[in-house]
Amino acid sequence: MSALKAARVATFTYFGLNGFLLGLWLVHIPTVEDRTGITHAELGRLLLLLGLGAFVGMRIGGRITDRLGVKFIVPVSGVLCSITAALPGFAVNQWTLGAALLLFGVGNGLMDVTMNAHAVVVERHYKRPVMSAFHATWSLGGVAAALTGAQTLGWELSPAVTLSAAGVLGIVVSLATGRLLLNEKEEQHAEAQTAKRKVPRKIWIMAVLAALVMLSEGAANDWSVLHLQDILGASPQLAAFAYGAFATTMTVGRLLADRVTAKVGSVPVLRWGSAIGAVGIATAALSPWIWLALVGWAIAGIGLSGTVPQLFSAAGHHEPGAAAANVSRVAGLGYLGILAGPAVIGWLTHVMPLNYAFLLPVGFCVIAALSANVLKTEHAEEKVAA
DSSP: OOHHHHHHHHHHHHHHHHHHHHHHHHHHHHHHHHHHHHOOHHHHHHHHHHHHHHHHHHHHHHHHHHOOOOHHHHHHHHHHHHHHHHHHGGGSSSHHHHHHHHHHHHHHHHHHHHHHHHHHHHHHTSSSSHHHHHHHHHHHHHHHHHHHHHHEEETTTTHHHHHHHHHHHHHHHHHHHTSSSOOOHHHHHHHHSSSSSSSSSHHHHHHHHHHHHHHHHHHHHHHHHHHHHHTTOOOOHHHHHHHHHHHHHHHHHHHHHHHHHHHHHHHHHHHHHHHHHHHHHHHHOOOSSSHHHHHHHHHHHHHTTTTTHHHHHHHHHOOOGHHHHHHHHHHHHHHHHHHHHHHHHHTTTTSSSSHHTTTTHHHHHHHHHHHHHGGTTSSSSSSOOO
């Protein structure tokens, strides 16, 4: 196996590991909530600390990665994320859980940015789009976490045991895989010395678009099931298929998006992907039938699947010497969007029905579609055949 292919496999591994660690925590939320004796409202506030920590970790990760190089910092971030992933399992009250989630957020944000920065390096060497497949692997890591969590909960293992075991596995995988990464430190450092001090306007536009698209994604993740239950009267079992349809087509779309991007370019993928996402969410929101709403959520997933990877990739390629810093800006604002989405929709439900509240992410997707030209010239070689 060539060094480049090995580095690509290593990147897949880190994305899968990150999705697995985060997914395993999500699976254990109800159990941890019960063990710590907190209410749903208190849990909601504590989860904001996870988002705050992730934002901080992303900002820190962007700066140190460009200085120290991806080969060093990616394994370190994987180890830190693995260690902090175990902490929520040991929480005994809201204070210890809050501290654990804050630290886990920092570790997760740090790993998120650094592995995306290395993905940009790999994509630059491949001279063709490969970013979306990495994000698909992250989703598959979440699926593996759901299956693992279901089994360990069935065995009645405590969250501390399961999350600690996952943390140990993550440490071993991070350290063993690190040797396969590409070393871009010298090139990054040299280019960083000549990089502009002022953040390019394009980067901030990409960051805003990432926030809009990821807000729409977050709204679908958190509210699609309730939409089918509360608005269309679906049973809990049937309503679960709303999220399943969205998540499945999202994953499949990301597995296919790189080939599509190589043929048509990143601008059409962002433009038409956002437009299709808008059509899908609008279809689900306005449908009077459960089956059509499920189709709508499936369409939304396939549409939005390739949008975020294009924005992350474009940010990383804009200034190679500041790739990680730019990815951290786009990912950081996007992460705030995915956290804000559920909260914004929840607030809107106080003044309008849930299905009408979905028209807000529809509008955001339309804005992203109309602004897709911001990606022009970001990938000079993106149409090279796979």
